[in-house]
Amino acid sequence: MIPLIEEWFNHPLIQTAWQILFAILIYFIVRAIGRKLISKAFQKPRAKESSVARVQTLEKLLLNVFSYVLFFIIAFNILESLGFHLGPLLAAAGVVGLAIGFGAQGLVSDVVTGFFLILERQLEVGDYVSAGSVNGIVEELGFRTTQIRAFDGTLHYIPNRNITNVDNHSRGNMRALVDLTIPANDKNTEETIAMVHEALETFTHPALISNPEVVGVLSDDLSTTVIRVIAKTENMQQWAVERDIRKAIRMHHETASKTTED
Template sequence: MFENLNDWLYHPITQTLWQVLFAIIVYFIVRSVGKNIIKKVFDKKQSKQVSKARLQTLEKLLLNVFSYVLFFIIAFNILDTLGFNLGPVLAAAGVVGLAIGFGAQGLVSDVVTGFFLLLERQLEVGDYVTAGGVDGIVEELGFRTTMIRGFDGTLHYLPNRNITNVDNHSRGNMRALVDLTIPSGEQTDTSIKKVQAAIQSFDHPALVTKPEVIGVETNDLSTTVIRVIAKTESMQQWAVERELRKVIRAYFETQENDA
């Protein structure tokens, strides 16, 4: 088919293939450079005025938008190189898009809900939330879906339209809550005094306020429940609760041994 190398190099088909290959290479180079620029810009924007979680949320969203826009630009460029007349294609796409739009109300709802989730800052990357029946840490927030990592490691993809309400557990101080079950044979007042003595010198770097005994939470014929609470830094309440249980248990064991 080709008499020599020059005929092959300068053949229209070869030229077209080179142009397509060049467009693909440019896509990957621009995507890599663009992502690095976006990340560097957000790294420089770290400040006290804007929370780190907010910056991470906007950074991931901007990266997604950038990738999608770049992909469509390169795709249309390749189609044009291959000789497709994009005018009729775009017109047909508009008609088809209009028809599909009537059946894509869920997608529109996802985008609208995602917009307001971002605008109202109901949740951000790194927040511990309960949303759409799922508990976990927000890993990514987009216009269509929200990614939440459960505490068992499961990554949940939630369409934004399914997020009808958000319980954000990461805003402000949290509360460590420990319920202690006391056998019915123990005197309630004596048990409360023991718990107060156990937590009197309790300290933890995540504490905002000292732990205190609220009193009897429940009281029935078999057991008595005494509640202890303390304000902690966000996401540190579980560590404080574990340490409180350990300290109180150790104190009660010491009292039993001394007796």
């Protein structure tokens, strides 16, 4: 019985299966250890000039590169175990390289575009951008694809070659823009502007860089008048400031209306 078991274990197919299983096991172990070491390395105290977004971008990029390289190494080992000799395969690849090149033009374009996006720092993890007809927050930037989370929660995977232009809304301070539309015959425009000034005299917000400024009349027609208010804010805080400005103006207007009625 034991000789039969030994013969079964020594069968070439069983040996090959064990080698493949061992290679797969090594892949998952090395990947887990490698990813943990990379994440731990980026959690060390950073220099003051290093932005958090830049560090996050490089961390995710390095994790992607590590996973790809490890995958191909294990895949080549499995092919060797199955009896595919890589030397002739690589030589054949040189013969059919032109055909493969035509088929992989999109992939090459993705990699080249992704390289320059990272090199020129056009995008970073956490940036609010408009890219590839998508608006949202960059969650991951790789050599092949860029992941952008839209404000409705949808995660978009955009091939880098489709990113022909980038509008980055997260560089420097931002502006809160509040446009107030009032009926043209409601009251005197100057009185409305004065009311807005009064409402914002004591307005404060933790994200304000400069106090709100009433620019004046943005547009005017026979039915409505639009008055614009602007304020410089910290990055990604412009929407919160806009909401609070509208609330402050509304509350002041309601208080003034009640006082007038009384």
